Amino acid sequence: xxxxxxxxxxxxxxxxxxxxxxxxxxxxxxxxxxxxxxxxxxxxxxxxxxxxxxxxxxxxxxxxxxxxxxxxxxxxxxxxxxxxxxxxxxxxxxxxxxxxxxxxxxxxxxxxxxxxxxxxxxxxxxxxxxxxxxxxxxxxxxxxxxxxxxxxxxxxxxxxxxxxxxxxxxxxxxxxxxxxxxxxxxxxxxxxxxxxxxxxxxxxxxxxxxxxxxxxxxxxxxxxxxxxxxxxxxxxxxxxxxxxxxxxxxxxxxxxxxxxxxxxxxxxxxxxxxxxxxxxxxxxxxxxxxxxxxxxxxxxxxxxxxxxxxxxxxxxxxxxxxxxxxxxxxxxxxxxxxxxxxxxxxxxxxxxxxxxxxxxxxxxxxxxxxxxxxxxxxxxxxxxxxxxxxxxxxxxxxxxxxxxxxxxxxxxxxxxxxxxxxxxxxxxxxxxxxxxxxxxxxxxxxxxxxxxxxxxxxxxxxxxxxxxxxxxxxxxxxxxxxxxxxxxxxxxxxxxxxxxxxxxxxxxxxxxxxxxxxxxxxxxxxxxxxxxxxxxxxxxxxxxxxxxxxxxxxxxxxxxxxxxxxxxxxxxxxxxxxxxxxxxxxxxxxxxxxxxxxxxxxxxxxxxxxxxxxxxxxxxxxxxxxxxxxxxxxxxxxxxxxxxxxxxxxxxxxxxxxxxxxxxxxxxxxxxxxxxxxxxxxxxxxxxxxxxxxxxxxxxxxxxxxxxxxxxxxxxxxxxxxxxxx
Amino acid sequence: xxxxxxxxxxxxxxxxxxxxxxxxxxxxxxxxxxxxxxxxxxxxxxxxxxxxxxxxxxxxxxxxxxxxxxxxxxxxxxxxxxxxxxxxxxxxxxxxxxxxxxxxxxxxxxxxxxxxxxxxxxxxxxxxxxxxxxxxxxxxxxxxxxxxxxxxx
Ligand code: FES
Ligand code: FES
Numbered sequence: 001x002x003x004x005x006x007x008x009x010x011x012x013x014x015x016x017x018x019x020x021x022x023x024x025x026x027x028x029x030x031x032x033x034x035x036x037x038x039x040x041x042x043x044x045x046x047x048x049x050x051x052x053x054x055x056x057x058x059x060x061x062x063x064x065x066x067x068x069x070x071x072x073x074x075x076x077x078x079x080x081x082x083x084x085x086x087x088x089x090x091x092x093x094x095x096x097x098x099x100x101x102x103x104x105x106x107x108x109x110x111x112x113x114x115x116x117x118x119x120x121x122x123x124x125x126x127x128x129x130x131x132x133x134x135x136x137x138x139x140x141x142x143x144x145x146x147x148x149x150x151x152x153x154x155x156x157x158x159x160x161x162x163x164x165x166x167x168x169x170x171x172x173x174x175x176x177x178x179x180x181x182x183x184x185x186x187x188x189x190x191x192x193x194x195x196x197x198x199x200x201x202x203x204x205x206x207x208x209x210x211x212x213x214x215x216x217x218x219x220x221x222x223x224x225x226x227x228x229x230x231x232x233x234x235x236x237x238x239x240x241x242x243x244x245x246x247x248x249x250x251x252x253x254x255x256x257x258x259x260x261x262x263x264x265x266x267x268x269x270x271x272x273x274x275x276x277x278x279x280x281x282x283x284x285x286x287x288x289x290x291x292x293x294x295x296x297x298x299x300x301x302x303x304x305x306x307x308x309x310x311x312x313x314x315x316x317x318x319x320x321x322x323x324x325x326x327x328x329x330x331x332x333x334x335x336x337x338x339x340x341x342x343x344x345x346x347x348x349x350x351x352x353x354x355x356x357x358x359x360x361x362x363x364x365x366x367x368x369x370x371x372x373x374x375x376x377x378x379x380x381x382x383x384x385x386x387x388x389x390x391x392x393x394x395x396x397x398x399x400x401x402x403x404x405x406x407x408x409x410x411x412x413x414x415x416x417x418x419x420x421x422x423x424x425x426x427x428x429x430x431x432x433x434x435x436x437x438x439x440x441x442x443x444x445x446x447x448x449x450x451x452x453x454x455x456x457x458x459x460x461x462x463x464x465x466x467x468x469x470x471x472x473x474x475x476x477x478x479x480x481x482x483x484x485x486x487x488x489x490x491x492x493x494x495x496x497x498x499x500x501x502x503x504x505x506x507x508x509x510x511x512x513x514x515x516x517x518x519x520x521x522x523x524x525x526x527x528x529x530x531x532x533x534x535x536x537x538x539x540x541x542x543x544x545x546x547x548x549x550x551x552x553x554x555x556x557x558x559x560x561x562x563x564x565x566x567x568x569x570x571x572x573x574x575x576x577x578x579x580x581x582x583x584x585x586x587x588x589x590x591x592x593x594x595x596x597x598x599x600x601x602x603x604x605x606x607x608x609x610x611x612x613x614x615x616x617x618x619x620x621x622x623x624x625x626x627x628x629x630x631x632x633x634x635x636x637x638x639x640x641x642x643x644x645x646x647x648x649x650x651x652x653x654x655x656x657x658x659x660x661x662x663x664x665x666x667x668x669x670x671x672x673x674x675x676x677x678x679x680x681x682x683x684x685x686x687x688x689x690x691x692x693x694x695x696x697x698x699x700x701x702x703x704x705x706x707x708x709x710x711x712x713x714x715x716x717x718x719x720x721x722x723x724x725x726x
Numbered sequence: 727x728x729x730x731x732x733x734x735x736x737x738x739x740x741x742x743x744x745x746x747x748x749x750x751x752x753x754x755x756x757x758x759x760x761x762x763x764x765x766x767x768x769x770x771x772x773x774x775x776x777x778x779x780x781x782x783x784x785x786x787x788x789x790x791x792x793x794x795x796x797x798x799x800x801x802x803x804x805x806x807x808x809x810x811x812x813x814x815x816x817x818x819x820x821x822x823x824x825x826x827x828x829x830x831x832x833x834x835x836x837x838x839x840x841x842x843x844x845x846x847x848x849x850x851x852x853x854x855x856x857x858x859x860x861x862x863x864x865x866x867x868x869x870x871x872x873x874x875x876x877x878x879x
Contacts, residue, residue, distance in 0.1 A: 204819055207824065214761065220762070272755070273750045278745075345825075345859055346825040346858070395762075396822075396860055431764065631865070638863065639860075639861050642861065660769060661764075662767060666859060669866060670850040672864055672867070
């Protein structure tokens with residue numbers, strides 16, 4: 001998600017990296033002026049900067065991850081940056097989540113907010129975490145030099161060992177306490193890339209062992225003494241409210257403790273999860289739908305299509321597209337439709353909250369800690385610093401946990417307030433709550449017309465987009481919606497990579513009462529599909545090879561070209577595909593990473609297709625951990641592919657038709673192609689990889705289908721098109 | 727009602743309604759949280775446990791139906807196939823968010839227990855009920871082959 005504009009970037013501070021440690025644990029806490037060696041303690045460190053590194057007497061290096069890790073490997077990535085400059089050994093590295101504190105742990109791309117998203121975790125932390133590691137190393141060296149009476153310049157640090165040519169050597173732990181008394185290096189020296197021992201190599205993820213043993217690391221696993229479990233019945237139509245309810249039957253369910261009305265709906269509080277779920281089933285609720293969204297998705301599509309025929313708000317105008325189209329030798333047109341999509345992270349939402357009237361403690365996979373704190377403090381009427389967020393590992397997100405209104409934590413706070421007792425509460429969502437719960441990738445309709453001259457050059461492109469704005473009406477509107485154009489509705493088109501002399505774009509922003517949200521790769525999930533399939537159609541109309549045609553239009557875009565070239569070469573583009581296989585290509589930049597994908601499909605006579613292989617090439621600047629980049633490409637493109645194949649959220653009279661994984665059927669292992677990932681070598685600053693693998697896959701597959709059948713699929717999911725065998 | 731269960735080799739008693747899914751009895755009553763909740767309708771495999779060695783969806787198994795069956799959860803998974811699977815999972819860094827992986831590992835170890843050299847087809851058949859929303863399938867497939875190798879060695 002790119003919801004905070006980087007214009008507000010605050011520079012990493014050069015000051016105060018390393019300050020005294022010691023205290024009870026005799027640890028070295030780098031970057032904080034605290035004398036306590038625990039992550040929890042750092043939250044009181046008002047005015048301190050960058051407390052990222054703790055070294056314990058046993059030499060364990062704990063890196064405090066300011067970012068949530070919801071599967072993308074960010075925590076390991078940050079530990080890699082510290083280990084690199086600290087010259088630690090990998091087996092002494094440990095990672096924990098930092099407490100919520102926007103002053104210490106803000107996302108440097110976002111300004112004064114702590115949060116994770118927009119594939120920014122490594123990008124914004126690259127220098128910050130390396131500096132923290134480098135500073136720690138300089139202090140350890142200074143401490144050893146003093147103890148041994150030798151010049152610091154003669155001391156070496158390698159793989160967690162400090163040594164001198166005289167034969168003296170020691171561990172980090174031995175010097176941790178003394179090092180903390182050393183002066184703070186103003187500008188710790190950073191390595192040059194040729195000195196890297198960790199960056200660019202693949203070290204195993206620090207969280208993997210626990211994740212193979214069922215370790216209790218998720219919010220669902222959090223247990224507090226005396227804790228109760230609650231579910232919430234929410235309106236089946238978005239915007240509905242409770243008219244009346246009858247809890248008699250629910251209260252009869254063994255284990256149900258109370259039934260409470262809160263603004264979000266009716267909460268059932270129980271001794272454990274099953275009675276909380278069962279009790280909710282037994283509720284009778286009459287809803288007031290007078291302010292609810294009651295349209296069906298078919299009706300919405302009708303309205304969108306109609307708007308696509310009318311002029312909208314101009315978001316891009318270069319040259320004169322209409323005039324150029326009128327002169328074009330060939331015109332290619334396309335109408336595209338995209339459904340609502342749910343994120344459906346594997347772990348349904350859950351929050352544990354403990355509120356004693358003054359202070360609230362919250363355990364959850366918090367992705368926007370600052371917003372979670374803000375909403376909780378407002379709901380409970382307490383000061384923001386009195387909201388302690390204990391970030392825990394999250395079972396996926398794909399954007400769903402980064403919520404502009406923090407409604408998931410907000411509901412928990414509503415209930416804690418209504419409950420009014422100190423007793424901790426765990427609020428659990430069922431899968432149905434999640435699938436039906438809104439905050440979807442918005443529906444979109446695109447209408448595009450593009451023209452070629454007699455030589456097959458693209459001379460005109462006219463593009464209309466119809467859909468909901470993610471940010472209008474939210475606190476981020478002022479930042480990211482400019483002149484009525486929500487950037488996230490048009491990204492990928494407004495900055496189209498192809499060199500087209502006459503380009504015109506218009507947007508219709510519609511109002512629909514369904515809450516929408518960024519979904520892995522946000523606007524690029526639809527814009528890349530439209531642009532990359534249109535380009536394929538244009539290549540065909542021009543009688544050119546799709547890769548060559550793209551190359552011709554990307555002359556000013558070397559990084560797009562680099563990724564495309566590498567993918568084409570590795571996929572064997574230009575040579576015949578194996579018998580019965582067909583290839584399609586797409587290349588797209590998102591979050592400053594450049595990804596080209598070539599999909600190879602097989603088809604059968606009854607119109608079935610199978611994606612057999614995807615070759616992916618990515619340019620994400622310096623590759624901090626190549627194996628993790630490959631994992632993100634595999635996961636990102638798999639996520640895009642599964643939804644493109646068969647997922648949609650539809651509404652009937654405002655009610656969501658899907659409920660669970662039987663009706664929102666996820667990608668399964670038998671659908672998974674073989675994926676090969678190649679990384680374009682680069683010395684550019686690292687950029688994100690969580691999202692950019694997603695956008696190119698659907699158009700690459702649509703292009704392969706086109707190559708196989710001559711039929712163009714322009715509606716998502718693919719099951720909506722003719723000849724899909726379904 | 728009280729039910730006597732055999733879980734991970736020990737006798738455990740839970741006091742719950744008979745229709746309580748084994749999943750919630752394990753998680754809430756016995757504090758065995760390795761088994762995860764993903765759908766509650768037997769459509770995702772996150773809650774996979776063994777009943778007498780057979781992979782079973784604990785979200786759709788009521789406590790009253792468990793009877794004498796021996797329950798095994800990820801928290802106490804052991805044996806050659808399980809260890810090979812866990813080792814291969816670590817070697818190939820399979821997990822992303824990790825939330826589905828208890829179920830994946832239970833299913834993979836059961837597969838290798840039956841079939842020491844599964845083909846891609848066998849893997850698809852055995853693992854299709856286990857959803858991974860992070861889509862780590864590519865690595866799951868590779869890791870099962872790798873675990874088969876480790877078991878041979
Ligand atoms: S939770 Fe049991 S199969 Fe999904
Ligand atoms: S690793 Fe996240 S759902 Fe499988």
